[in-house]
Amino acid sequence: MTPMQHRAVLVCILCVLAVLLTFGITTTLLKKEEPAPSVSESVADPTPGEDLSGHYQIDNASTALLTETADAGTDYLNDTLFLGDSNTVRLYNNGLISLQQFCAKEGIGTQVALNEGIVTFKRDSNHYTIPQAVAMMKPRRVVMTFGTNDTGMEVPDFIAHYTALIQAIQQSYPYTDIIVNTVPPVPADHSNYPHMDQAKIDDFNMALLDLCEQLGVRFLNSAEALKGSDGYGIADYYTSGDIHLKSAGLKAVLNYLRTHALQTEDRRPDTNNIPTRTMEYVSNPSSAVAAPSSEAVSSSESQAESASSSESSSSESTSEEKKFEARYRVDKNGGGTLSVGNDTGNSSVTYTVTDPDKSITVTAVPAEGHVFVKWSDGLTSKTRTDTDFKQNLDVTAVFGTASVHITSEGKGAVGSSYTFKAALSGKYAKTENLRWYANGQEVAQAAGKSSITVVVDSSMVNASYKIHAVVTYNDCKVSSNTLTITIGSGVTSESGSTSSSSSSHAGSSGSTSSSSASSGSSSSSTSSSSSASSGTSSGSSKAESESESKAEAKAEGEAEPKAETKSEASASKEAESKAE
Numbered sequence: 001m002t003p004m005q006h007r008a009v010l011v012c013i014l015c016v017l018a019v020l021l022t023f024g025i026t027t028t029l030l031k032k033e034e035p036a037p038s039v040s041e042s043v044a045d046p047t048p049g050e051d052l053s054g055h056y057q058i059d060n061a062s063t064a065l066l067t068e069t070a071d072a073g074t075d076y077l078n079d080t081l082f083l084g085d086s087n088t089v090r091l092y093n094n095g096l097i098s099l100q101q102f103c104a105k106e107g108i109g110t111q112v113a114l115n116e117g118i119v120t121f122k123r124d125s126n127h128y129t130i131p132q133a134v135a136m137m138k139p140r141r142v143v144m145t146f147g148t149n150d151t152g153m154e155v156p157d158f159i160a161h162y163t164a165l166i167q168a169i170q171q172s173y174p175y176t177d178i179i180v181n182t183v184p185p186v187p188a189d190h191s192n193y194p195h196m197d198q199a200k201i202d203d204f205n206m207a208l209l210d211l212c213e214q215l216g217v218r219f220l221n222s223a224e225a226l227k228g229s230d231g232y233g234i235a236d237y238y239t240s241g242d243i244h245l246k247s248a249g250l251k252a253v254l255n256y257l258r259t260h261a262l263q264t265e266d267r268r269p270d271t272n273n274i275p276t277r278t279m280e281y282v283s284n285p286s287s288a289v290a291a292p293s294s295e296a297v298s299s300s301e302s303q304a305e306s307a308s309s310s311e312s313s314s315s316e317s318t319s320e321e322k323k324f325e326a327r328y329r330v331d332k333n334g335g336g337t338l339s340v341g342n343d344t345g346n347s348s349v350t351y352t353v354t355d356p357d358k359s360i361t362v363t364a365v366p367a368e369g370h371v372f373v374k375w376s377d378g379l380t381s382k383t384r385t386d387t388d389f390k391q392n393l394d395v396t397a398v399f400g401t402a403s404v405h406i407t408s409e410g411k412g413a414v415g416s417s418y419t420f421k422a423a424l425s426g427k428y429a430k431t432e433n434l435r436w437y438a439n440g441q442e443v444a445q446a447a448g449k450s451s452i453t454v455v456v457d458s459s460m461v462n463a464s465y466k467i468h469a470v471v472t473y474n475d476c477k478v479s480s481n482t483l484t485i486t487i488g489s490g491v492t493s494e495s496g497s498t499s500s501s502s503s504s505h506a507g508s509s510g511s512t513s514s515s516s517a518s519s520g521s522s523s524s525s526t527s528s529s530s531s532a533s534s535g536t537s538s539g540s541s542k543a544e545s546e547s548e549s550k551a552e553a554k555a556e557g558e559a560e561p562k563a564e565t566k567s568e569a570s571a572s573k574e575a576e577s578k579a580e
Helices: 003-033 073-078 086-093 110-115 130-137 155-172 198-215 247-258 293-308 311-321 546-564 568-579
Strands: 080-084 102-104 119-121 124-128 141-145 177-181 218-220 324-330 336-340 343-346 348-353 360-366 370-375 383-386 393-401 403-410 417-425 434-438 451-455 464-473 476-479 483-486 491-495
Touching: 073 080, 073 247, 080 086, 080 130, 086 102, 086 247, 102 130, 110 130, 110 155, 119 130, 124 130, 130 155, 141 155, 155 177, 155 198, 177 198, 177 247, 198 218, 324 336, 324 360, 336 348, 336 393, 343 348, 348 360, 360 370, 360 393, 370 464, 370 476, 403 464, 403 476, 403 483, 417 434, 417 464
Parallel strands: 080 102, 080 141, 141 177, 177 218, 324 393
Antiparallel strands: 119 124, 324 348, 336 343, 336 360, 360 383, 370 393, 403 417, 417 451, 434 464, 464 476, 464 483, 483 491
């Protein structure tokens, strides 16, 4: 190549390199100019000012939704216990409710509310969870406001934790009405809490309405009183850039509660011996008013009295602090009594406890046709022993109705069969707790069955079998009526009383009463073990062939008494085997 050609090739190569270099630099600069995803985008937080007015959709036909009512007034609020987080604490800080009206703590979510002891009472060093405190404070109703501190959860997890909290309150104190309040909305400007997501809060609240329907509690849609037309909280109700309600917003919530009232019958057995609340932590008084002057005066007077009291007075005060009252009573619906040692048949018992180490043992004894359900503080053992007293105790024994009645149908002929059926009545009479007995021996294979069939064979002829069933709940037994089956001589049924069931408790003896009203046209009146029994008539059956039916019918009146006087002891073992 000539020198001129060499230079031309070199120029071409340089031009290509220049083009490639320019392309690479341009691409790099363009990538650098692309903005990185913001923190708010990573948590799907809507940009300030975005219209969310169409996102929150509530079913106004829901049976759980509290609709508008006449103003229920201040008495309605006074009978309400508020449970929640910082916005609930602010009700107290702003002087809108008393210390006795709330159990809450700033920064808590549903998990902490269920498991952490955040509630304290005077003269009591223990810390109680919110469900435990509800049982002690015996409120007419509770309003639950949780969720602001749970927005890091997914909706299903939030609902699972909220469900557990509600169920714990229902179990600890079933006499209170439960109202689930919406998670408060946040304003469009919540720059101090950039991670908060109003769309997720809406999702929480829509899921809470479904939860309330499932659990049979009520839903307070106070969010509609706090929201503006854009779907965010009204700015005037919040501190600038904040998510916490000011006094105006808190008052709007209380007014909404009063005008969407839940009016039901007061189901509480009593409102005695409710402990006095204390608050051991210092809350953030955001937009708060000063504590009522009466509380400050009370505190000053208490300190002055303590400083000026003599040693003897202090001793008397200490002695008085150690005196507690332990009260046990039967639920207002009845269903049983209380026993303490040999002292039985009580509707209530009360003890003054001067020694904190004193032990008190009380047994809840169900009446006929009832079982023991629980004590009002959640204990499910019918016999309880209380000791280590640090405060007054006031508990109620709750009973429920339960009964079981059995019938039979079939023929007493060899090769035929009998079918026995049990009819259960009452919330606490469950099939899985049903047991069958033949001549006093349990038929293990029939456990948990409401219907059993027994095939008759030749070894069972001229033998009698007493059949009954028992259903249990919390160690309480309810017995059915007893059917006496005599193979070859028909079927008879016993009747011990007009009640089809009774309850038994540890240490009780069987009933031997035989005075009763019989049930059915052919029933006989005899006694039954540990229960009052009632029977039904069953058609008599024939064990012989059709050709001998006339003779057998003539002799049946004599044959049946003879068969029934046969020794039951010798037939018991055989009866159990055949019934199984």
